[in-house]
Amino acid sequence: MYASAHSKKITLLPVPFDWGAGRRGAKDGPEAILRTGLERKLRLLRHEVETAPALPEFKPLSSADARAAPHALKHLDAVADMNEALALQVSALVGQRRFPIILGGDHSIAIGTIAGLSAHYKQLGVLWFDAHSDLNTADTSPSGNLHGMSLAVSLGLGHDRLVKLLGRCPKVLPEHIVIVGARDLDEGEKQLIRQLGIRCFTMQDIDRYGIGKVLEEAARQLQGTDGVHVSFDIDSVDPNEAPGTGTPVPGGMSYREAHYAMELLQESGMVTSAELVEVNPSLEPGQRTSRLASGLLLSLLGETIL
Numbered sequence: 237m238y239a240s241a242h243s244k245k246i247t248l249l250p251v252p253f254d255w256g257a258g259r260r261g262a263k264d265g266p267e268a269i270l271r272t273g274l275e276r277k278l279r280l281l282r283h284e285v286e287t288a289p290a291l292p293e294f295k296p297l298s299s300a301d302a303r304a305a306p307h308a309l310k311h312l313d314a315v316a317d318m319n320e321a322l323a324l325q326v327s328a329l330v331g332q333r334r335f336p337i338i339l340g341g342d343h344s345i346a347i348g349t350i351a352g353l354s355a356h357y358k359q360l361g362v363l364w365f366d367a368h369s370d371l372n373t374a375d376t377s378p379s380g381n382l383h384g385m386s387l388a389v390s391l392g393l394g395h396d397r398l399v400k401l402l403g404r405c406p407k408v409l410p411e412h413i414v415i416v417g418a419r420d421l422d423e424g425e426k427q428l429i430r431q432l433g434i435r436c437f438t439m440q441d442i443d444r445y446g447i448g449k450v451l452e453e454a455a456r457q458l459q460g461t462d463g464v465h466v467s468f469d470i471d472s473v474d475p476n477e478a479p480g481t482g483t484p485v486p487g488g489m490s491y492r493e494a495h496y497a498m499e500l501l502q503e504s505g506m507v508t509s510a511e512l513v514e515v516n517p518s519l520e521p522g523q524r525t526s527r528l529a530s531g532l533l534l535s536l537l538g539e540t541i542l
C-alpha cells in the first residue's frame with residue numbers, strides 16, 4: 237500500500253451527546269463508529285492516530301432544562317456546557333498541530349467544534365454536508381432542537397451563551413460556508429440563506445451538475461479561507477444507505493456520491509478538520525450506518541479503491 241500524500245497526526249475525539257436532538261441515541265454514535273476499526277484503518281493509511289478519552293456526558297441538570305418546553309431552546313444548559321468543553325479541547329488539539337476528527341453525537345456539537353477551530357483559523361471555511369441546513373434560530377425553529385441551529389449559532393445568530401463561546405463572534409462568515417445535500421429546509425432557513433447569500437448546493441444541484449462539479453464549485457468558494465472544516469451529518473446520505481439517524485429525509489446522496497465527495501476533498505488537500513455526526517445506532521439493527529460513517533472518514537483521509 238502507498239503512503240497517503242500527507243500523513244497526519246490525527247486525534248479521534250468521541251462526543252457522546254444527544255440532548256441537541258429530538259430523540260435520544262446519537263450519544264452512542266462515537267462508540268459504534270470506533271467499533272468499525274476506524275483507528276486501526278487510519279493507521280494503515282500511514283497516519284499517526286490517537287483516540288482521545290470521550291468528552292464527559294453532559295446531561296440536563298435543572299428541571300426546567302430537562303422539561304424542555306416546546307418552542308424554546310431545548311436543553312440549552314447541557315448543550316452550552318458540552319460545547320464549551322468541546323471548544324476548549326478542539327482548540328487545544330489544533331494548537332498541538334493535530335488534525336481533529338470529532339465523532340458525534342448530534343449536530344449541536346458543531347457549535348463547540350467550530351468555536352474551537354475559529355480560535356486558530358481566522359478565516360475558517362465550513363463545508364456542511366446535510367439534508368438540513370441547521371440554520372434555525374429560536375424564532376424560526378419548528379422544534380426547539382438545538383441540532384437544527386448549530387450553523388446559525390456559528391454565524392453569530394442565537395443565544396448569547398452559544399454564540400459567544402471562547403469570545404469571538406461570529407466564528408465563520410457566510411461567504412465561507414458551503415452546504416451540500418440540502419433537501420429539507422424550513423422557511424426561516426431559506427430566507428436566511430437568501431439574505432446572507434450562503435452557497436447551498438441542494439440535491440437538485442447534485443442531480444443537475446453531478447457531485448464532482450458541485451465539489452469543484454465548493455472548493456472555489458472556499459479559496460480565501462485559512463482552514464476548511466468538513467461537518468458531515470450522516471443524514472445527507474440517502475436513508476437507504478444510512479438508516480441509523482434521527483431525522484432521515486428521502487432523496488439523499490448515494491453511497492458513491494458521498495464517497496466521491498470525500499475522495500475529491502482528500503485530493504484537494506484543503507481539509508484541516510472533520511466531524512461526523514447524527515449516527516444513531518439504536519435506530520437500526522445492524523451496523524450499516526456506522527460502517528458508512530467510518531468509510532467516509534477513511535475516504536476523506538486517503539483510502540482509495542485501488
Ligand SMILES: NC(=[NH2+])NCCC[C@H](N)C(=O)O
Pocket residue numbers: 342343344368370372377378379380381383384385420422469471483514
Ligand atoms: N442536525 C440535524 N439532523 N438537524 C435536523 C433539523 C430539523 C429541523 N430543521 C429542525 O430545526 O428541527
Ligand SMILES: [Mn+2]
Pocket residue numbers: 343366368369370383469
Ligand atoms: Mn445537521
Ligand SMILES: [Mn+2]
Pocket residue numbers: 366367368469471472483514
Ligand atoms: Mn441533518
